[in-house]
Amino acid sequence: MNQSKQLVGQEAVKYIQDGMKVGLGSGSTVYYMVKALGERVKAEGLNVVAISTSEVTDEWAKEFGIPLTDFSYIQELDIAIDGADEVDDNLQLIKGGGGALFREKVVAAAAKEFIVIVDESKIVSTLGKFPLPVEIVPFGWEVVARKIEKLGGAPKLREKAGEIFVTDNGNYILDCAFEEIHDPVATHEQLIALVGVVETGLFVDMTKKVIVADNGSTKLITK
Numbered sequence: 574m575n576q577s578k579q580l581v582g583q584e585a586v587k588y589i590q591d592g593m594k595v596g597l598g599s600g601s602t603v604y605y606m607v608k609a610l611g612e613r614v615k616a617e618g619l620n621v622v623a624i625s626t627s628e629v630t631d632e633w634a635k636e637f638g639i640p641l642t643d644f645s646y647i648q649e650l651d652i653a654i655d656g657a658d659e660v661d662d663n664l665q666l667i668k669g670g671g672g673a674l675f676r677e678k679v680v681a682a683a684a685k686e687f688i689v690i691v692d693e694s695k696i697v698s699t700l701g702k703f704p705l706p707v708e709i710v711p712f713g714w715e716v717v718a719r720k721i722e723k724l725g726g727a728p729k730l731r732e733k734a735g736e737i738f739v740t741d742n743g744n745y746i747l748d749c750a751f752e753e754i755h756d757p758v759a760t761h762e763q764l765i766a767l768v769g770v771v772e773t774g775l776f777v778d779m780t781k782k783v784i785v786a787d788n789g790s791t792k793l794i795t796k
């Protein structure tokens with residue numbers, strides 16, 4: 574599994590050119606991409622500046638020598654590269670397994686190109702086996718949970734080490750089991766319309782390129 578993540582991470586950084594402004598996603602697959610980018614920065618003197626999507630990725634970027642900036646300096650990125658929890662046949666995604674979905678969506682939306690990197694296990698025909706992460710404000714989260722139940726989801730407040738999980742934005746996550754998500758656009762729209770929902774982990778029509786590990790090699794899926 575780690576070898577697959579490493580392969581797609583190394584493949585993805587080939588899309589990064591000198592002078593680019595780069596969005597760095599979050600998660601264990603992204604770790605290898607950040608590491609590989611750091612190696613290019615060091616070996617080739619590649620001149621890039623990056624905005625990261627989580628405090629953990631910030632630390633990795635610093636560790637691997639990638640200069641960081643923020644949206645007060647630049648509002649458009651040339652490329653963003655991120656992992657995913659599920660990718661369907663239409664390249665619609667579920668993200669947020671690590672709780673970074675809000676910043677990830679802001680960064681992906683600010684990028685001219687958004688490339689997704691996954692191992693083979695993330696490819697599905699229909700989204701929904703992975704419970705959909707939904708970021709919500711803490712106040713009144715119980716109300717939002719009840720409304721999501723009425724929409725057919727089974728929300729579970731995310732915990733970590735016995736405590737409520739708090740995102741980098743100070744919010745909570747509801748992991749919402751839906752049987753199958755056949756219409757990601759409709760599901761996203763129903764959820765985002767609820768007062769208290771900050772963002773959903775459905776990334777709809779955001780990527781046209783997914784790099785997937787394939788038997789010790791990588792494969793590019795395009796739309």
Ligand SMILES: O=C[C@H](O)[C@H](O)[C@H](O)COP(=O)(O)O
Pocket residue numbers: 598599600601602603655656657658668669670671672673674677
């Ligand atoms: O919030 C986390 C992100 O959406 C990750 O990109 C996603 O969960 C995939 O992570 P991993 O590469 O660790 O499976």
